Amino acid sequence: MQPRESAAQPVQRDHSWPLAIEAASGERVGLCFGCGICTGSCPLASAMDLLPSRLMKAVQLGLRERVLGATAPYLCVACETCAVRCPNGIDVARVMDAVRQASLTTGRPVPRVDIQRFHRWFLRTVWMFGRAHEGLLSAGYSLQQGRLLQDLSTGLALMRHGRLALWPHTVRRQREVRRLFRAIAQRGGR
Amino acid sequence: MQAVGQKPLALYPGCSLLSTGAAYLASVRETLHLLGLAVKDLTDWNCCGASSAHFVDPELAVLLPARNLAIAEAMGADVLTACAACHHRMVQAEHDLSTSDTMARAAMEAGVAYRGGVRVRHLLSVLDETDLPGRIRRPLKGLRVACYYGCLLVRIPRSGGIDDPENPGIMERVLGACGAEVADWQGRTWCCGASLAATAPEVAGDLVQRVLVQAHRAGADCIATACPLCQLNLDLLQGAAATRAGFERLLPVVFFTQLTALALGASPRRLGFEQHLVEVRPMMAALAG
Structure with a gap:
């Protein structure tokens, strides 16, 4: 877990940023009145450096640097418990998405580069074959994290039980799938 | 089986069902086959x-x-979906495409000609509407099942999941119709940690343990899931969780379709039980006894 920031840091606010996050997420962050139900419901709250309700407040206040440096959006797995319980109907997980996506394009160090790598490997295999390849994803990720040896026993156990397909399953019209990725890249996506 | 005016269903297996969740796909096909539901695969599908x-x-x-x-x-x-994550993404995408012009345009520009109107249905919903009790050949008598929904099947904001997000009952109805005794337990809709099992295993391990504690407390013989990742996490991380928590026994984690197929008369050998890391033999013993 990351150490929490001290309260004595100088506060820099970007008043247009809440609107940017609202536009990107499609959620009305301004509606949050801070009841904390999202935080109380979040299964990952205890592992987060910025609790969901506090993150919502920080977005409202335009505390851009604070929010973009948080690891919380990387730990969010979009279980959507917050979304179905929010009294104001805000899908907090989508706000987490928007914040994470913003943090990936700022050029600063990614708060949890390991988690980013995992998802990149996943999408890399989809780019290659049109379908995710769990074996290549795990091997590639483990290798990049320098933990191939530690993860080997898990991989072997899965293989022994016939649960890791080695040969990739490919989409016949793979060009169509790649075109989707290209469309995202062309409009400046990741 | 198909009602008049209803479109046929095309099965979308999803990537995990070709690999870590192969037992899910095998038992889905077996269940459909034994129910006489002729379902084609979606042609040349890609990852969701x-x-x-x-x-x-x-x-x-x-x-x-x-x-x-x-x-x-x-x-x-x-x-027709089986994987909870695929179901979630497909429902969400259909909703976004039909409500957002920006998304619809983006799809068009990327070469996807989708006009709308396709329904995404989960196998649990289809089975819930099928007359199961009349087709059961081997009731799951004596088997106490903890139905585990996890997150993505029941919590789809805006469009709605397959059942109530806080207190679902669809899997209990389906497996109850197969003759199983369904446990009333907490933890049915708790998160298994999803991909954090790979990236933050200590965090996911804790979530898995939290679910297992409840299933043990309810006296379950097994946990039934409808998600390949929930199954994998509860199966793979269970050994370590059991050591930490001091469980006396391990709980088999099965796909709900393995149970429906068994009840419909399938041979256990066709249902991929050998792929489970936690031994399913005790569960089979409970079923036989």
């Missing part, structure tokens, strides 16, 4: 993007499922 597409880009999370929806539309079919 799972949690990784929306991790990096909101549009990619819609475009990947959009291609599958367009294929279903061309086939004149509705989509």
Whole structure:
């Protein structure tokens, strides 16, 4: 877990940023009145450096640097418990998405580069074959994290039980799938 | 089986069901076969993007499922899902495409011709509408099942999941119709940690343990899931969790379709039980006894 920031840091606010996050997420962050139900419901709250309700407040206040440096959006797995319980109907997980996506394009160090790598490997295999390849994803990720040896026993156990397909399953019209990725890249996506 | 005016269903297996969740696909096919439901596979389907597409880009999370929806539309079919994550992404994408002009335009520009109107249905919903009790050949007598929904099947904001997000009952109805005794337990809709099992195993391990504690407390013989990742996490991380928590026994974690197929008379050998890391023999013993 990351150490929490001290309260004595100088506060820099970007008043247009809440609107940017609202536009990107499609959620009305301004509606949050801070009841904390999202935080109380979040299964990952205890592992987060910025609790969901506090993150919502920080977005409202335009505390851009604070929010973009948080690891919380990387730990969010979009279980959507917050979304179905929010009294104001805000899908907090989508706000987490928007914040994470913003943090990936700022050029600063990614708060949890390991988690980013995992998802990149996943999408890399989809780019290659049109379908995710769990074996290549795990091997590639483990290798990049320098933990191939530690993860080997898990991989072997899965293989022994016939649960890791080695040969990739490919989409016949793979060009169509790649075109989707290209469309995202062309409009400046990741 | 198909009602008049209803579109045929095309099965979308999803990537995990070709690999770590192969037992799920085998038992889905067996269940459909034994019910006499002729379901074709969706032609040349691609990955739905799972949690990784929306991790990096909101549009990619819609475009990947959009291609599958367009294929279903061309086939004149509705989509049948089994994987909870695929179901979630497909429903979400269909909703976004039909409510957001920006998304619809983005799909068009990326070469996906989807006009709309394809329904995404989960196998649990289909089985819930089928007359199961009349077709059971081997009731699951004596088996106490903890039905585990996890997150993605029941919590789809805006469009709605397959059942109530806080207190679902659809899996209990389906497995109850198969003659199983369904446990009333907490933890049915708790999170298994999803991909954090790979990236933050200590965090996921804790979530898995939290679920297992409840299932043990309810006196379950097994946990039934409808998600390949929930199954994998509860299966793979269970050994370590059991050591930490001091459980006296391990709980088999099965796909709900393995149980429906068994009840419909399938041979256990066709249902991929050998793929489980936690031995299913005690569960089979409870079933026989």
